[in-house]
Amino acid sequence: MLDILITGHCTHDIIVQKDRQFFRLGGPPSYISRLLESLNRRVKNKEKESHARVNYTIISKVGPDFKYFSELPQKPILVRKPTTCFVNRYHSSEKVQEVKSICEPIFPKDIQYKSKVGLIAGVIREVLPETIERLSSLCQVIFCDVQGLIRKVDQLGKVYHVDLASTEFYDVLPKIDFLRLNRLESQFVKVKEVSRKTIVLLTKGKDGCTIIERGKELQVPTRPLLEKDPTGAGDLFLGGFAYGILRGYSLEKSAQVANYCGGLAVGRVGIPTKIKIGENLV
Numbered sequence: 001m002l003d004i005l006i007t008g009h010c011t012h013d014i015i016v017q018k019d020r021q022f023f024r025l026g027g028p029p030s031y032i033s034r035l036l037e038s039l040n041r042r043v044k045n046k047e048k049e050s051h052a053r054v055n056y057t058i059i060s061k062v063g064p065d066f067k068y069f070s071e072l073p074q075k076p077i078l079v080r081k082p083t084t085c086f087v088n089r090y091h092s093s094e095k096v097q098e099v100k101s102i103c104e105p106i107f108p109k110d111i112q113y114k115s116k117v118g119l120i121a122g123v124i125r126e127v128l129p130e131t132i133e134r135l136s137s138l139c140q141v142i143f144c145d146v147q148g149l150i151r152k153v154d155q156l157g158k159v160y161h162v163d164l165a166s167t168e169f170y171d172v173l174p175k176i177d178f179l180r181l182n183r184l185e186s187q188f189v190k191v192k193e194v195s196r197k198t199i200v201l202l203t204k205g206k207d208g209c210t211i212i213e214r215g216k217e218l219q220v221p222t223r224p225l226l227e228k229d230p231t232g233a234g235d236l237f238l239g240g241f242a243y244g245i246l247r248g249y250s251l252e253k254s255a256q257v258a259n260y261c262g263g264l265a266v267g268r269v270g271i272p273t274k275i276k277i278g279e280n281l282v
Contacts, residue, residue: 001114003246004056005139006032007106007131008121008148010076012067012085014100025068026086028121028145029058031232032239033073035261039243054243059110061103061126079104084123086159097159099124108134115139117242120176121235122148124159129172136175143242145234146181150188164189173197178245180238201255203237208259211251220252222259237262 006029013026033056040053060076063083069075085100105126111134118139120127127135127148136142149169150161161184164170173179173194180201181189191200191212200212208222240261244254 001116002057003054003115004036004117004119004242005059005111005113005115005135006056006119006121007059007111007127007135008119008145009084009103009106009123009126010058010060010062010066010068010072011123012065012083012100014085014087016087016089018090025071026232027060027084027123028119028232028235028238029060029076030068030072031235032119032121033058035236035239035264036243037073054246057113057115059106061106061110063101063103077110084126086123098157099153099159100157102126102153106131111135111138113138116141117246118142119238119242120144120148121238124148124151124153129168132169132172132175136172141178141242141245142176143178143180143238143245144176145238146179146185146189147234150185161185161188164194178241180234180241182234199251201237201241201258203234203262205233209237209255211255213251218252218255220255220259222256222263233262236264 008028010030011027013024015022036054036056058074058076061079062076063079063081066083081104082101084103087098087100089096102124105128108131111131115138118135120132120135125148146164149167150164151159152162153159174197176198178201179194179198180203182203186202192215194200195212196214202210202212208220211218237258241254241258244257
């Protein structure tokens with residue numbers, strides 16, 4: 001049995017900031033796998049028997065145009081449709097997102113592993129409701145990022161959000177143990193209602209996060225950091241929280257680990273090449 005199974009698409013990301021443009025690897029599995037590889041290196045260096053290496057697998061799909069195989073610790077599934085590609089335009093503090101292409105979805109038949117933790121880390125509806133059903137039957141605990149459930153694309157390629165209750169994913173919410181969302185996304189989710197079915201992890205940037213369970217809230221602060229690019233912060237937060245739960249930490253300590261991990265993404269543009277994990281956290 002795996003420790004963590006990650007489902008979601010690796011992407012091509014184009015970042016536009018003022019007069020600068022960056023091309024890079026993106027997608028939650030890219031960020032989360034980098035985090036887990038760093039955690040595994042730390043375990044190897046410290047030789048801690050109580051913290052064994054995390055055995056994980058990525059289920060992701062890319063097209064023949066994919067440019068970043070050498071940057072991933074595991075190869076995604078190669079299909080005929082082009083790789084999912086996002087254009088992120090930053091104007092002041094606002095991010096406008098566009099989609100140039102969307103790869104083939106992840107089907108139930110693509111999931112062949114049992115796992116202690118299942119991470120549904122989609123970017124735009126690629127993890128189908130029936131695939132979530134399949135994951136829930138094979139994984140002991142399910143984490144999900146709401147962005148992959150509520151994003152859609154208009155005719156011009158611009159990304160917009162819809163109410164979670166209006167989507168086909170709403171009926172599978174009881175299969176999800178932890179649902180991560182940010183302040184913007186919370187406008188499209190009836191948080192109090194959802195928190196009766198699943199634990200909601202509301203990320204708030206420099207203000208840390210709030211854990212909401214059956215109407216009760218737990219605020220977990222974090223250390224404010226200089227932000228250059230928030231892309232990937234939610235992915236590393238999700239991976240950090242899942243790691244904490246995997247290790248048997250309390251919700252509060254798991255959130256502290258998640259806040260720390262999320263902060264690792266914001267200090268630079270792109271996926272962090274070196275991730276240092278605090279001694280007192282894991």
